[in-house]
Amino acid sequence: MIFIGYNDERFVSEINITMQKAMSNAVPRFLADHTALDLLNTVEIIDGKQCDLWQTSDDVKLWLSKAGLLLHTGKMDIQGDSLLNEARTLRETVRELVESKKNGQSLPIGKLNDYLAQSGSYPALKVGEEGILSIARIYQPETAKQLLGPLAEQAADLLAYADFSLVRECENHECCLWFYDKTKSHRRRWCSMAVCGNRHKVAKFRQNQKDAD
Numbered sequence: 001m002i003f004i005g006y007n008d009e010r011f012v013s014e015i016n017i018t019m020q021k022a023m024s025n026a027v028p029r030f031l032a033d034h035t036a037l038d039l040l041n042t043v044e045i046i047d048g049k050q051c052d053l054w055q056t057s058d059d060v061k062l063w064l065s066k067a068g069l070l071l072h073t074g075k076m077d078i079q080g081d082s083l084l085n086e087a088r089t090l091r092e093t094v095r096e097l098v099e100s101k102k103n104g105q106s107l108p109i110g111k112l113n114d115y116l117a118q119s120g121s122y123p124a125l126k127v128g129e130e131g132i133l134s135i136a137r138i139y140q141p142e143t144a145k146q147l148l149g150p151l152a153e154q155a156a157d158l159l160a161y162a163d164f165s166l167v168r169e170c171e172n173h174e175c176c177l178w179f180y181d182k183t184k185s186h187r188r189r190w191c192s193m194a195v196c197g198n199r200h201k202v203a204k205f206r207q208n209q210k211d212a213d
């Protein structure tokens, strides 16, 4: 599935139409085996329509928390839709990079680097139990870009280190979810065996029945 840039007018109007149909009870699934791909999967196709699981800044906060990426230590004070807007822009930036890398195209890395630069994180030495020292990264919670810093780092990690022959989209053409195939056999085909895998099995079974008739 090809997404056009988030800043593109067509895409924004698409968001306004389909994404306002919030799926208030839709729960983001973490099935991609890489957080940066789970990020892309916060847009799903449901009943043939493209739906954004992020409708408010609180949806983004909840997702970050479930992804284990709310890593700041201070009090969060980000108002309005700024987190929602920045998170959606980061997501479509990452989507463009992932698709470009899959297609062997040149990578527009500037925008992602901007998120990384503005995350404002820094390393700090910590004293743990029995005086054992470790280095931890400290994150700031003051701006949306800072809050999204750990997520931007995950995206950079995927782009720099993942084996992209194993970064794939679900084979169900009515699905747009991505995954990182970490199975031993590297033959994963579906976002989820329980959903798209079974759907395929049922369709195949019906086809076989038909052919046998």
Ligand SMILES: [Zn+2]
Pocket: 170, 171, 172, 175, 176, 177, 190, 191, 192, 195, 196
């Ligand atoms: Zn699927």
